[in-house]
Amino acid sequence: MSFPRRQVLGFAASLLIGLAAATSQAQAQSKELVIFAAASLKNALDEAAASWVKESGKPAPKISYAASSALAKQLEQGAPADMFLSADLDWMDYAAGKNLIKPDTRVSLLANRIALIAPSDSTATATLAPGVDLAATLGAGRLAMANVDSVPAGKYGKAALEKLGGWDKVKDKVAQADNVRAALLLVSRGEAPLGIVYATDAAADPKVKVIATFPEDSHPPIIYPVAVTKDSTNPDAAAFLTFLRGNGAKGSFEKQGFTVLNKPASSS
Incomplete structure (x- = not known):
């Protein structure tokens, strides 16, 4: 069956209008x-x-x-x-x-600031001063941190511990996470007895508490x-x-x- 040329042109025009409308909608979504x-x-x-x-x-x-x-x-x-x-x-x-x-x-x-946290029911204590030994506080547990080579919170935490002379004592006990909220979660769930996160992260999770805040001069400004x-x-x-x-x-x-x-x- 053949269609009149006018009908074909009308169909083509309708198709183009439909395509234009779809393109416009896609652009709006973009x-x-x-x-x-x-x-x-x-x-x-x-x-x-x-x-x-x-x-x-x-x-x-x-x-x-x-x-x-x-x-x-x-x-x-x-x-x-x-x-x-x-x-x-x-x-x-x-x-x-x-x-x-x-x-x-x-x-x-x-x-922001970085802080040492523990589960909210923990009795752990720590003083973040030169010579700090978090390994002793951790015992058999691990220190939750964001990746210390690439993630800012992890880099700040490592820098602070190095400045305080405590990194070498604890580096083999670090549980590194993909980001700071993942490190926070390890402590919040009780899977790590201590963690280093931003003070703002600690404030956002009632299942953890800050047991010490790192001195501002122990790491680059956050x-x-x-x-x-x-x-x-x-x-x-x-x-x-x-x-x-x-x-x-x-x-x-x-x-x-x-x-x-x-x-x-x-x-x-």
Whole structure:
């Protein structure tokens, strides 16, 4: 059976309109704001994002939490994201060196502390002073830490123990986790008697308690930088960054124990 030319042309036009509508819908979906953020930011950033949605009427951003090292590597491999929040300067510097961020958007947003934690019912005690021997406190147990070679929390913890002269005594008893929240979970579940995490992580889990806080001069300053990624074309990225730097998010960060810095990169 043959169809009149006009009918065929009409069908083709309808098909093109349908394809255009589908493309438009796909483009709209691609406007979803995608954030890569250090695992230790989860509680505070989830709350801040919810406040932003309520205030702006925008769709909720999609936030992927992991170790800063893993996120930076994912960006390098082409993973799509509009914003990167790192738990240290090193991995943001790495992203900048690979031309993965927009340098003029980079801000040192937050500061944190690292702490020694134990299960909430533990009777363990420790003094984080020169000569500290956590191996004696651990006994047959292990010290939960994020990966000490790549994950910021693990790097800070190792640096602090080295400065205090306690790393060599405990390095063979470390249980390394993929990120700081995984290390927190080992202690929370009672699978490790001690752990080193951010003070903000400890505050987020009632099943653990801080038994000592590391001296600030025992490790590099713990700074969380944020930047919009180089390939982001989502206008909401700049809007969300502005929100994170303002009073709308400040309470969410401070409630979790972060210190709000909000300084341009050149001031950090």
